[in-house]
Each structure stands twice: as structure tokens, then as C-alpha cells.
Amino acid sequence: MRIRNGDAVALGPGKVDLLEAVREYGSISAAARSLGMSYRRAWLLIDELNRSLKSPATLSEQGGQSGGGCTLTPVGETIIHLYRDVEEEARRTCAKQIAELIKLLRV
Structure with a gap:
């Protein structure tokens, strides 16, 4: 699920994953490393x-x-909680x- 604000994706799976990693590691750089992304990309997403x-x-x-x-x-904690609830x-x-969608995938 992605929530848009104009042309920008205000909230999506990558940003929620990043918030969870920030919660776990306590820094943007460590969170970025854990997700295999650059610090700059993580900082821009945050x-x-x-x-x-x-x-x-x-x-x-x-x-x-x-x-x-x-x-x-x-607010960050609430976003994670609500987003994961919507996914579930x-x-x-x-x-x-x-x-049915998975059946269409090449495995």
C-alpha cells in the first residue's frame, strides 16, 4: 500500500521498513545499512x-x-502500527x- 501526497509517495512499504529499522538501530545510517541502502537515500526518505x-x-x-x-x-510508532494493521x-x-495474483507470477 502506498499513500500519496500530491506526486510524492508520503508513505509506503519502504518508508515503514525504514522506520522499523531506525527504531531497532537508533540511527539512520545503521538503519540504511541493515536495509542495503545508502545513507543519502535513507535520509531523503525520512x-x-x-x-x-x-x-x-x-x-x-x-x-x-x-x-x-x-x-x-x-507519530512514527503509530505509523508503523497502523500500516502493519492495514497489511494484515x-x-x-x-x-x-x-x-490468484501469485498464480500469475513466474516462479
């Missing part, structure tokens, strides 16, 4: 997401002696259609 929201999903601290970091806000509901409700 920035695009935060600009699309009324309140940011993440809070970043500048690097330095403590090394900086990134944490989720309550779609799996349950659309199991037949998903199975």
Missing part, C-alpha cells in the same frame, strides 16, 4: 516522510562525541485475490 506529516515521525540528533542518532516519535487486514480480507 525527510520526505517528515515533510509530509503534520508532526515528524523521527527526531534526529547531530553527530559529535555521543555520535548522534535518530529515534521515532509517537488486506492479507485476511483479500487472501483469495492475492492467491
Whole structure:
């Protein structure tokens, strides 16, 4: 599922995966590495997401002696929870259609 805000994808599976990785690793760079993406790509995705929201999903601290970091806000946690709930509901409700689509795939 993707939610658009104008031409931009405000929220989609990649951004939710990235939020989960930020929650796990505590930094954008570590989250990016865990997902096999560049820091710049991860930073741009987080920035695009935060600009699309009324309140940011993440809070970043500048690097330095403590090394900086990134944490989720309550909005970020809510996004993950709601997005995964929608995915699960779609799996349950659309199991037949998903199975038919999978039959069309080359395995």
C-alpha cells in the first residue's frame, strides 16, 4: 500500500521498513545499512516522510562525541502500527485475490 501526497509517495512499504529499522538501530545510517541502502537515500526518505506529516515521525540528533542518532516519535510508532494493521487486514480480507495474483507470477 502506498499513500500519496500530491506526486510524492508520503508513505509506503519502504518508508515503514525504514522506520522499523531506525527504531531497532537508533540511527539512520545503521538503519540504511541493515536495509542495503545508502545513507543519502535513507535520509531523503525520512525527510520526505517528515515533510509530509503534520508532526515528524523521527527526531534526529547531530553527530559529535555521543555520535548522534535518530529515534521515532509517537507519530512514527503509530505509523508503523497502523500500516502493519492495514497489511494484515488486506492479507485476511483479500487472501483469495492475492492467491490468484501469485498464480500469475513466474516462479
